Amino acid sequence: MGDYFPFLQITSSTNLESTLQVVGLLLAAYVLLLWLAVIVWVYRDISSRTKDLLARTCSVIWSILCPFLGLPIYFVLRPKRSLQDRYESSLTREAILADLSVDISCPDCGRLISDEWAFCPFCQTELRKKCRNSQCDSFMDFSWSACASCGTPVVSPMNI
Numbered sequence: 001m002g003d004y005f006p007f008l009q010i011t012s013s014t015n016l017e018s019t020l021q022v023v024g025l026l027l028a029a030y031v032l033l034l035w036l037a038v039i040v041w042v043y044r045d046i047s048s049r050t051k052d053l054l055a056r057t058c059s060v061i062w063s064i065l066c067p068f069l070g071l072p073i074y075f076v077l078r079p080k081r082s083l084q085d086r087y088e089s090s091l092t093r094e095a096i097l098a099d100l101s102v103d104i105s106c107p108d109c110g111r112l113i114s115d116e117w118a119f120c121p122f123c124q125t126e127l128r129k130k131c132r133n134s135q136c137d138s139f140m141d142f143s144w145s146a147c148a149s150c151g152t153p154v155v156s157p158m159n160i
Contacts, residue, residue, distance in 0.1 A: 133147065
């Protein structure tokens with residue numbers, strides 16, 4: 001077995017010490033790389049979660065000074081949502097609000113109109129009718145059965 005794997009062959013205390021030194025150096029290099037990886041990860045993560053320079057600086061410094069104790073503390077204290085998540089939720093909220101706002105369009109030409117207009121300015125279609133009470137002088141929707149301002153009932157064409 002010593003012919004194929006000479007590093008497994010321990011014959012003296014000098015070889016044991018050199019083997020332990022190599023293992024110790026490899027372990028130290030691994031811990032150093034892990035520490036640097038934690039620092040880089042914390043920097044990238046906090047940069048994606050906040051634009052606050054103080055929070056970013058404190059997080060990175062904390063991960064440098066206390067690398068393996070600082071990481072669990074960072075997980076507890078970091079912002080829950082990233083900037084991308086907040087941006088996407090604001091876009092979703094705006095889209096929902098835009099869908100909820102009712103756009104009124106002309107029944108004839110389909111263009112957007114104001115709720116206050118009596119005629120469509122594009123195709124001159126009558127959008128509202130005038131109250132038949134001469135003292136009221138307000139406009140009503142065609143679907144109303146009485147004037148909302150004075151209560152005068154609408155005369156249907158069948159009653160005339």
